[in-house]
Amino acid sequence: MPVFDYDPPERFVAGAVGQPGSRAFFLQARGQGRMTTVGLEKFQVAVLADRLDELLDEVLRRSGGTAPVPAMAPVELSDKAPLDLPIDEDFRVGTMALAWDPDSAQVVIEAKEVTGDEDEDEDDAIEEDEDRPDSAVLRVHISAAAARAFTQRALEVVAAGRPPCPLCGQPLDAEGHICVRLNGHRGDRR
Numbered sequence: 001m002p003v004f005d006y007d008p009p010e011r012f013v014a015g016a017v018g019q020p021g022s023r024a025f026f027l028q029a030r031g032q033g034r035m036t037t038v039g040l041e042k043f044q045v046a047v048l049a050d051r052l053d054e055l056l057d058e059v060l061r062r063s064g065g066t067a068p069v070p071a072m073a074p075v076e077l078s079d080k081a082p083l084d085l086p087i088d089e090d091f092r093v094g095t096m097a098l099a100w101d102p103d104s105a106q107v108v109i110e111a112k113e114v115t116g117d118e119d120e121d122e123d124d125a126i127e128e129d130e131d132r133p134d135s136a137v138l139r140v141h142i143s144a145a146a147a148r149a150f151t152q153r154a155l156e157v158v159a160a161g162r163p164p165c166p167l168c169g170q171p172l173d174a175e176g177h178i179c180v181r182l183n184g185h186r187g188d189r190r
Contacts, residue, residue, distance in 0.1 A: 001134060001137065002136045003139060004029065004090065004136070006029045006030075006032075006139070006140045006141065007141040008031070008106070008141050008143070009029040009030055009031040010031040011029070011031070012027070012028070012030075012109075012142055012146065012150060013079055013153055014028075014045045014049070014153060014154040015028060015083035015157055016157050017087060020171075021161070021162050023042070025041060025042050025044070025157070026038065026040070026087060026089070027040060027045075027093070027111055027138065028083050028084060029140050030084060035084055037083070037087055038091055038092070038093050038138050039093065042161070044096065046155070046158045048098075048109070048154065049154035049158070051098055052098065052150065052151045055098050055100060055107065056148065059100050067144070068144055068145075069144040070144065070145050070148055072148060073145070073151065074145050074148070077145055077148075077149035078152070078153070079149065090136065091113040091114075092113065093112065094112055094113060095111075096110060097110040097112070101141070104141065105144065106143055106144075107141070107144060107147040108139065108141050109142070110139050110140075112135050112136070112137050113135035113137070114135075115134065165177060165179055167181035168181045
């Protein structure tokens with residue numbers, strides 16, 4: 001099983017390529033003269049960002065505010081640059097795991113390769129760590145501040161897609177969409 005380990009990476013970001021409605025989503029880690037790019041679904045990016053924020057908030061709460069966890073992403077860690085090229089997918093993500101390492105005060109993120117025996121279900125997008133000797137793993141160790149910055153960018157990437165219909169909340173295409181709130185009539189972008 002190949003393990004792509006970055007402790008810490010020079011850069012760790014979520015990004016997307018393509019037009020809204022048909023974008024491909026990636027996690028990308030770079031450091032020590034190498035780069036790893038893994039593909040995943042949009043909902044997995046959103047769930048990872050949400051769970052990262054929850055983990056950091058819980059660490060802060062349990063420490064009584066003494067843990068080195070910023071409440072918000074530090075401005076100096078903001079990364080608006082596009083994904084590094086070339087974008088060559090090393091593997092497709094099936095499950096992810098998160099952990100807080102109190103010894104190093106770092107977040108550990110593991111993205112594991114999809115295997116044939118798992119369902120890609122939104123509720124199972126982040127699950128408990130389990131050994132899968134036949135699948136690749138991207139393991140990244142980042143500071144709490146870097147995790148907050150990652151989360152901020154990931155949520156921006158997810159939100160940059162198609163705008164939602166003001167009536168039903170489903171994504172609008174350039175041509176509109178069949179809106180359930182309009183009893184099957186075509187909604188437009190007004």
